[in-house]
Amino acid sequence: MRLRTLGLAAAAGIAAFLAAFVAVTELLVPYVAFSVFVGIPAGIVVGAVVAAFVLWRFETADAPRQRSLAVALSVFGGALVTAFVLAHFALGQGAVVSILAATLVGALAGIAAFGRERRAAVRSWMDRHRIASFLAVTYAFTWTVQGALAATGLEASWTHSILIGFGGFGPPVGAAVVVAATGGSLRQWVSQAFAWNIGARWWALAFGLPLVVLVVGSALFVALGGPIDLGSFASPAIYLFVLAWGIVWGGGQEELGWRGFMLPLLQERYSALSASLLVGVAWAAWHLPLLLNATTTHGGWGPSQQVLWLFTIVAGSILWTWMYNGTGGSVLAVAVFHAGINAMGLYHPADMDALLPGGVPDPWLNFLAELTGAVPLVALAVIVVVVYGRERLTNGDVPGAETVGLAPGTKQR
Known part of the structure; x- marks a missing residue:
């Protein structure tokens, strides 16, 4: 097994652990006194499953769809870890905010990687399901931005208004992705x-x-x-x-x-x-x-x-x-x-x-x-x-x- 594959599997596993850990911990805060003790094992399980999947399918040629997913997960992991390090250590942002922002970056990178691997199949599916594809991208973009904003607890201010408005670009982003992917005219x-x-x-x-x-x-x-x-x-x-x-x-x-x-x-x-x-x-x-x-x-x-x-x-x-x-x-x-x-x-x-x-x-x-x-x-x-x-x-x-x-x-x- 190549060292590169091991590194990508590790990055994917770490990224999945961080994302699952924060998601579970934050969601259970209102209901569980020490939600971190639920988030940690949940993150470990998700991270291990993702890492194992990447190791299993990254270099296989007999299942192209699963290989494409393994590649996307590895790119997601690398991008998330890199973005988290930059946001948390270089820019001094809090851990939760850094993970949320890094998850968005990683998700976009992973989706792009999956699209490259399965370009023809993805475009064909999006062409048959243009509205579903539009809504998926629209909601994912806006709700991720809004979720990150809510997690910061930022009060009403110009920065708050600007970020709310940025989240409002979900619909044009969703439309642009579908038009471009299905061979439409962006100019039109x-x-x-x-x-x-x-x-x-x-x-x-x-x-x-x-x-x-x-x-x-x-x-x-x-x-x-x-x-x-x-x-x-x-x-x-x-x-x-x-x-x-x-x-x-x-x-x-x-x-x-x-x-x-x-x-x-x-x-x-x-x-x-x-x-x-x-x-x-x-x-x-x-x-x-x-x-x-x-x-x-x-x-x-x-x-x-x-x-x-x-x-x-x-x-x-x-x-x-x-x-x-x-x-x-x-x-x-x-x-x-x-x-x-x-x-x-x-x-x-x-x-x-x-x-x-x-x-x-x-x-x-x-x-x-x-x-x-x-x-x-x-x-x-x-x-x-x-x-x-x-x-x-x-x-x-x-x-x-x-x-x-x-x-x-x-x-x-």
């Missing part, structure tokens, strides 16, 4: 983010509808007895900054994945309304780490407000589809609309001292603010379905796979 796919020539009407709607949602929602909030403070409005200059930030980093960056990839593929097979709801469910579930992290705004909400917000995302997906289909596939317009909706919170007249007495959210008033903001959004979605019909949600043709730079007509799973 990305061009949707620069489709600005959509007519003054659509730009007026993209910029103006968020204002309509704000006015109607605020009026409902006041009518239902919500406390207001008209002296706390932000400057319009701040709105422009928040809008620009939202387009590129605060929500708009997601749209090349959800609307610019998943939606047109689903519309090859389903009606625009059904496709919207499917995207909406995937989109809402993708946000779950934000709800579980107590350091985020969403994590501080009560369960009823969180559920209402997730429902609003699913309903709002119909409006996003309407704008995407109506503009002939302009991700730019949808990103502006998305960022505009997010930015409207700056101008809600609710009295923040009443919503957060002593820094602690008032459950009823926060739920009322969320509810009254959701009503106009859901009402607009219902109007769109009634006026345009469920099949297309527009008067024109709906964008399909060709808009993404992929061959049309493929039934997706």
Whole structure:
């Protein structure tokens, strides 16, 4: 047996031990007093199994799939160990953070190695399961970033916001991987983010509808007895900054994945309304780490407000589809609309001292603010379905796979 194979097996075993040890230990902290004593044997078992598998299959030619997995595990191990040493010893990061970051690096390296070894088979599978592949990469990227952020316990700050936004690049990363792997046109796919020539009407709607949602929602909030403070409005200059930030980093960056990839593929097979709801469910579930992290705004909400917000995302997906289909596939317009909706919170007249007495959210008033903001959004979605019909949600043709730079007509799973 070659010394190189022994080294790779050792690296894979050590990496698997570290990843399993941290995962088991951290997951059991709330339930087991000395979870480390469970994490250590669990890590040893996982590490030994992985090392043995690499030793067994790394140099075999009779089982190419298993050999490819052994190669991927060895690359994962080498990359994880290297990244951990750099993060922990060179950069001075904590052990848990270093292992989480190194696990992400190792996983990406291992996936890339497996892809190289099984390039034709992987590409063929991804071409048959484009949406499943997209969701797998999207969730893996975002949830890993969000998990690492939660593990650090970083409080609200600019660094916190930047990292949250970085995790939001999961959908475009997932779409880019699938488009590239299945022989699509990355240029055609990305061009949707620069489709600005959509007519003054659509730009007026993209910029103006968020204002309509704000006015109607605020009026409902006041009518239902919500406390207001008209002296706390932000400057319009701040709105422009928040809008620009939202387009590129605060929500708009997601749209090349959800609307610019998943939606047109689903519309090859389903009606625009059904496709919207499917995207909406995937989109809402993708946000779950934000709800579980107590350091985020969403994590501080009560369960009823969180559920209402997730429902609003699913309903709002119909409006996003309407704008995407109506503009002939302009991700730019949808990103502006998305960022505009997010930015409207700056101008809600609710009295923040009443919503957060002593820094602690008032459950009823926060739920009322969320509810009254959701009503106009859901009402607009219902109007769109009634006026345009469920099949297309527009008067024109709906964008399909060709808009993404992929061959049309493929039934997706």
